[in-house]
Every structure is written in C-alpha cells, then in structure tokens.
Amino acid sequence: MGVTDFFSAVYETFAQPSPDAEAPSGGASTDSPASGTDEQSKEEAAVNKEDEKKDDGEGEQGQKPSGDDDAEEGEGEEEEEEEEEETKDPKETFEEECSNSKECAGPKHHYEQCVDRVTGQIENDGKASEDCIEEFFHLAHCATQCAAPKVFAALK
Incomplete structure (x- = not known):
C-alpha cells in the first residue's frame, strides 16, 4: 500500500456524500419522532416514567462491569480517590464572603429584588418577561x- 493509497482511503472515509445523492427509499416514518430531537415516542415516555418511579433518588444509574476482575480493580481505584480529601477553592470562599459583605450590598440588593420580581412573574403568568443576568454579573x-x-495574599 502506497502513500497515495493511504490518502485515498482516508479521503473516502471522511468525504461528505454529494448533495445530489438520492434520498433513502421507504420514506420517513410518522409514527416515531425524528432522529436528533428531544421528542419521545409513546413507548419511550412510558418506559421513562417507570424508570423514574423505580429510581427513588438512588443516585447515578448505570451498569456494573461484567468481568469480576475489572469490577474489583474499579472499586479499588474509586476507594483511593474517595480517601483523598479535596481542598475547597479559597477563591469561592472569599467570593462568598465578599458577596455578603457591605462592599457588595448594593449589587446583591438589586439582584435579590430582580429574583423576587422574576419569581413573582413566573408564579402569576407562568413565564417571566425579564431575567436577572445583568444583576447577577454585577454581583459576581x-x-x-x-x-x-x-x-x-493566600497564595503567597
């Protein structure tokens, strides 16, 4: 296999189909939602509702590895990670203290007023005519x- 054969194979792998390609035969199905949408079919909706009832807030879902050796290795790694205590970022602590201080009382007051206004609009109308992004950024x-x-100063 030569260099040109290699590049030809790569090109064919990643080449886009021509825009004048024929549509797939059989037509589109109207029974199920289009691929790539958030819509659910009736069967999917029923299964999802059953899953929500079964979940009862047990945490993350997923399957355990099928191999016994893999499961034991994975558990050992997780235990090591859990033993290490993560230190809290001092920036977050300082920002929280500052947002509650006198220095940021004005922006915090405006943000809280906006949140109250928007919450009231949502409760009354079901939607809000504004958001509090600007006030949030001023506070931040x-x-x-x-x-x-x-x-x-803490880093020094």
Whole structure:
C-alpha cells in the first residue's frame, strides 16, 4: 500500500456524500419522532416514567462491569480517590464572603429584588418577561474584585 493509497482511503472515509445523492427509499416514518430531537415516542415516555418511579433518588444509574476482575480493580481505584480529601477553592470562599459583605450590598440588593420580581412573574403568568443576568454579573464582578486581593495574599 502506497502513500497515495493511504490518502485515498482516508479521503473516502471522511468525504461528505454529494448533495445530489438520492434520498433513502421507504420514506420517513410518522409514527416515531425524528432522529436528533428531544421528542419521545409513546413507548419511550412510558418506559421513562417507570424508570423514574423505580429510581427513588438512588443516585447515578448505570451498569456494573461484567468481568469480576475489572469490577474489583474499579472499586479499588474509586476507594483511593474517595480517601483523598479535596481542598475547597479559597477563591469561592472569599467570593462568598465578599458577596455578603457591605462592599457588595448594593449589587446583591438589586439582584435579590430582580429574583423576587422574576419569581413573582413566573408564579402569576407562568413565564417571566425579564431575567436577572445583568444583576447577577454585577454581583459576581463585585465579589470577584473584592476577593482578588485576598486570593493572591493566600497564595503567597
């Protein structure tokens, strides 16, 4: 196999089909939702409802590995990871303190007022005519500006 054969094979693998290709025969099904949508068929909806009832908040779902050796190795790795305590990021702590301080009282007050307004609109109308993104960013900016010197002092 030569270099040109290699590149030809790669090109054929990744080449897009021509736009004038024929549509697949058989037509589209109207019984099930289109691929790539969030819609569910009746059967899927029924199965999902049953799964929700069975779940009862047990945590993550999934299957255990079928091999006994693999399962034991996976459990050992998970135990090692759980033993290590993750330290909390001091930036988050400092930002939380700053957002509750006098320095950020104004932006926090505006944000809380907006949240109350939007929550009231959702309760009354079922939807909100505004969001609180701008107020949130003002509060986050204030907290970040307040916390930055403290974070860098903690890193030294």
